Amino acid sequence: MDDEPLAEWAERRDARVGQLRAVPLVTGGGPRASHLNPEAPRAIQRWNGHMWEPHGFAANLAEARRVLFPHAEAASAPETTTPRLDPGTGRHRKPPP
Structure with missing residues (x-):
């Protein structure tokens, strides 16, 4: 049997x-x-190693995401230029006219 070691x-x-x-x-x-x-209130729960326990409350999805991912807003700077597709030969690309 391939049981995982307890440690x-x-x-x-x-x-x-x-x-x-x-x-x-x-x-x-x-x-x-x-x-x-997205407008429904959220219960914020924290895993304690055995079960999910109450940790907080959020009024909606946007507020819950700010609680769950506090560094995501600072890390995701808006992109100023739109990425351009380079010419390619893949099946999904249109052949040049």
């Missing part, structure tokens, strides 16, 4: 401790995908 499993599990996730608060068995209800 490797524990190391992989402990690497996720502190990870955050946002769960939409919708009534009933409604959709849980974030893009379907």
Whole structure:
């Protein structure tokens, strides 16, 4: 049997401790995908190594993303020029006229 050593499993599990996730608060068995209800409030949960525990609250998807990815806005500077496709020979390219 190819069982993983317990030390490797524990190391992989402990690497996720502190990870955050946002769960939409919708009534009933409604959709849980974030893009379907962007204005729905979110519960921010934190992984403690054994279960997801309450960590915070966000009013909508945009606020939840700011909590989950605080450095993403600073790292993603808007691109000033649009990338141009170079001529190629791939199947998806149109042949030159």
